[in-house]
Amino acid sequence: MSADAGIKSSSTSAEAPGAPDPALLEDIVTANRILSDQGIIDAYGHISARDPLRPGHYWISRSMAPALVTGTDIIACDLDNNPVRTGETRLFFERVIHGEIYKARPDVMAILHNHAPSLIPFCNSDTRLRPMVGSAAFLGEGAPVFDIRSVDDEGDLNICNVAQARGLAQALGPHCLVLLRGHGAVFAGDSIRQVVRRAVIAESNARQQMQAAMLGPVHFLTASEIAFAKRSKPKDPDRAWQLWKQRAMRG
Amino acid sequence: MSADAGIKSSSTSAEAPGAPDPALLEDIVTANRILSDQGIIDAYGHISARDPLRPGHYWISRSMAPALVTGTDIIACDLDNNPVRTGETRLFFERVIHGEIYKARPDVMAILHNHAPSLIPFCNSDTRLRPMVGSAAFLGEGAPVFDIRSVDDEGDLNICNVAQARGLAQALGPHCLVLLRGHGAVFAGDSIRQVVRRAVIAESNARQQMQAAMLGPVHFLTASEIAFAKRSKPKDPDRAWQLWKQRAMRG
Amino acid sequence: MSADAGIKSSSTSAEAPGAPDPALLEDIVTANRILSDQGIIDAYGHISARDPLRPGHYWISRSMAPALVTGTDIIACDLDNNPVRTGETRLFFERVIHGEIYKARPDVMAILHNHAPSLIPFCNSDTRLRPMVGSAAFLGEGAPVFDIRSVDDEGDLNICNVAQARGLAQALGPHCLVLLRGHGAVFAGDSIRQVVRRAVIAESNARQQMQAAMLGPVHFLTASEIAFAKRSKPKDPDRAWQLWKQRAMRG
């Protein structure tokens, strides 16, 4: 199993983007800072955004600690995960996650992979992560768990090649969060801000679900409440984004 | 179910207050900062105070993150939750909680709604939040839990209309705290400072009760101790307020 | 039950101290700051030191938040808890704890009363707080728990009068820590530094014992290890004191 197996395929750079939209660029940088400041990404996670004008490309930071990302660190890759800029080598080896999910899910505009500290217990348990509060309704009837052994069972549990990433995308299915046994989480959503918001909410939901389990049976959102959330939009989600941004940027 | 159903009723602005008492104004701003600094309110909670001279009105911040509230953000609403100032539109849609509780409970002078992180497990459990220490005696025989399904069951669990807010006020009854299934908490008290104090104490009490549950059966305050607390006043409560204020304001 | 019942008895101020030893004064102030900085005292606890030259008196801060204590706030009381300075009224009503324990235990040179957040679960449980590590051997076979109902059962659980304080001192017995049901903890030791050190250790020991309880049966120190600790001195305890002081004073 080679770390980059299957990634170095051909790319059509003719349609490749030169620079992202400034607002999108700022959101990607801010997302890296917020996730670090909130303690839900460590030195190794990554977040990407699909280019809205060239949906065959996505933007992601070079391989580095998210806490240190600035605008000049954001690079473009095609959906085969090849960098647009020739010779760029400072790449996350797990970026294959991004390309394969963008291919499988045309609706997805942003993807986050992290080693979410409070989600790990659910990655290694038969107990599903389920919504405790309305804002966590996106967890539905329980976040699916991807076991890399469904693809191969000799590795370090990282998603290193196309086959593994396709298995992961399959486990994600139509959901917006998939947990990875012995590894972490992948969030997929319609914007950088939505994905960050859900990652923050998933963390607190996980902590509260574990605490509630100590008190006895836990009452989760009902099927009807989960269905309602699918048809509606959250109220004023940017209020939290702006507050988190202010905190992350002062740190 | 419309988000503002029932809120836009007629209001008699003749008796409406122009500005709050400066000391009250400062307490409302300070409360927003303390609750944020202590981590028991997030970007979405709100706290209000009834106007002591015009009890048909209350003061609350415009719809914004509590951590950022300043004196100029505090506005007046009547008990039908209409803003006194014509054309004011930056309003919390859940402000209906405040109006309905002030109507149902003439003794209540301050109300807090938050998504108290350590109280959520009790919102979704059959285990009641009960007093571990003397200062938490206000929890009585256990904080009641309001299930919005007792009013309607198709929503996002937020309190968006008068019917839901009346159901909530009914569940609160004569208590000073009601938990909301899948949502959070509402505190009602005789002053901004009392409500903030109780919100801080409820958080630590919840954490300690969950920890104690890991050790075996938990011994709560006795009925006689709870009754004594109802007849007496806490000793020097302002000492904590001043300390929390100092910490919140330096942050 | 009056808050100060029994405290205002006669005092012989002839032998009363005018000012404490400067090193002792600094330790008392530092202790207040460390305990606040470490989060194991809130706005309401207090720590005292017996005067080494006039053992019928002790030093304690005026009634105020420990985090704000400075040298000019330290006052002297006799063992009937009367202030040496005439007209001093800013006194902790629970100072009766200090006088009664100093009377009952001539060996005790310092006393701390706090609402130790991680000890409260043990105050309300049948599970005893027991030593997880060598430095916590002072917990012996388990910290005793004082139930104020053994004295009277109509109050707010505070130690307000001599009878209650005597009951508490009796429950403490020869131990160095007694837990108070529904209230908190009292540490008694041979110096300010020892008492602070033990309060810090008791907090972490409590957290670790609760966590270990989640894993199954817990193995505590043996009787022989507890006995050894009674005969020996801790190695270089001041290293921690100096580190905690540095952190507390910069905050």
Place this chain on the structure above:
Amino acid sequence: MSADAGIKSSSTSAEAPGAPDPALLEDIVTANRILSDQGIIDAYGHISARDPLRPGHYWISRSMAPALVTGTDIIACDLDNNPVRTGETRLFFERVIHGEIYKARPDVMAILHNHAPSLIPFCNSDTRLRPMVGSAAFLGEGAPVFDIRSVDDEGDLNICNVAQARGLAQALGPHCLVLLRGHGAVFAGDSIRQVVRRAVIAESNARQQMQAAMLGPVHFLTASEIAFAKRSKPKDPDRAWQLWKQRAMRG
């Protein structure tokens, strides 16, 4: 049982190092700061590095709080734990741990002893600390636990003499972590950076394992995944080191 029994044996200072390699020196200092900043070492732990050119010697700080260590505090000892510089007396009494493990394990180039807060529950439990995630595969089938009673049972649980340290080295065996009942942990690895990295990972793994235990049966890494990790290197471990260093040095 004397604290230094067996340590003062003969040393051949002829081959003794005068100063460590500057890069190694900086890593030792940085390690002390990172471990303190991350809260996984308190005032009493210590970390050492074997001298790569003179494998009969190791470098360690003088007896002091790790948070305060600077380059001038790093001293050399031989494997009998005698300081190279004549008259140096400010020594950790538990340094015997280092010498005995370096003797028993020629492959080991760095050793850390700490009172790891989240590992203590596993020190006193029959439940083994096992790997939750790929980066914790070094925990293997479960970290061994050393019970000092296998050597003697009259002490303060510290490792004070050669017999105890040899017993500890035996319990460590070929592993890279051994837990000490009622005491803490010892990590052994091939570099300062590896040992620090593993200490950080072990702490979060312990917390996640305890949380997962609340949810039901826990699924750990498989034997095949553990075996794979033994044959491979972690990807870009220095990214975390540099991030932790930046945080520790600004504090």
